[in-house]
Amino acid sequence: MLKRAPWLLALFSISALAQNVTEVRIENYKYEPAEVTIKAGDTVRWVNREKRTSHSVVFPKEGGLESERMFPDESWPRRFDKAGRYEYHCGPHPEMKGSIVVE
Ligand SMILES: [Cu+2]
Numbered sequence: 001m002l003k004r005a006p007w008l009l010a011l012f013s014i015s016a017l018a019q020n021v022t023e024v025r026i027e028n029y030k031y032e033p034a035e036v037t038i039k040a041g042d043t044v045r046w047v048n049r050e051k052r053t054s055h056s057v058v059f060p061k062e063g064g065l066e067s068e069r070m071f072p073d074e075s076w077p078r079r080f081d082k083a084g085r086y087e088y089h090c091g092p093h094p095e096m097k098g099s100i101v102v103e
Contacts, residue, residue, distance in 0.1 A: 019041055019042055019043055019079070020038065020039065020042040020043070021042070021043045021044075021045050021077070022036050022038050022042060022043070022044050022045070023044075023045050023046075023047055024036060024044055024045070024046045024047070024098065025046075025047055025049050026046055026047065026048045026049060026050065026055045026070065026090075026096075027049040027050060028050075029053070029093060029095075029096055030096065031046070031096060031097070031098035034097070034098045034099070035098065035099045035100075035101065036100055036101070037100075037101040037102075037103060038080060038100065038101070038102055038103070039102070039103055040080065040081055040082060040083050040102055040103065041079070041080075041081055042079070042080060042102075043077050043078065043079040043080070044077070044078055044080065044100055045075050045076070045077040046067065046070065046075060046076050046077075047070075047073075047074075047075040048070040048071065048072055048073065048074055048075070049072070049073070050072050051072060052072060053072075054069050054070060054071045054072070054092070055069070055070055055090045055091075055092065055093065055096070056068070056069050056070060056076075056090055056091035056092065057076065057078075057088050057089075057090065057091075057098075058088055058089055058090065058091050059086060059087070059088050060087070060088075060089070061086070061087065062086075066091055069091070069092075080100060080102040082102065083102045083103060084101075084102055085099060085100075085101050085102075086099060086100040086101075086102065087099045088100070
């Protein structure tokens with residue numbers, strides 16, 4: 001097992017490099033930036049930078065698919081494989097809105 005560890009580490013590093021990760025900060029009850037454009041296969045990672053408030057990300061057009069609740073300094077990644085426009089809002093604060101454009 002120990003001998004295999006470096007190989008596993010190398011594989012993880014390669015797969016991490018193969019895709020782009022775009023970060024969306026959540027701060028002051030806003031997604032920042034509120035709209036991002038990425039390429040199919042890329043990942044968006046939402047990061048909660050609040051001091052106390054928890055947030056989530058809900059995609060109403062996908063049956064209300066919702067992220068885990070993100071507490072301060074937690075994050076949630078989602079990979080987007082299909083082109084399109086993905087509108088989302090926050091579960092506990094529906095007035096918070098954002099969108100991901102996948103090219
Ligand atoms: Cu929220």
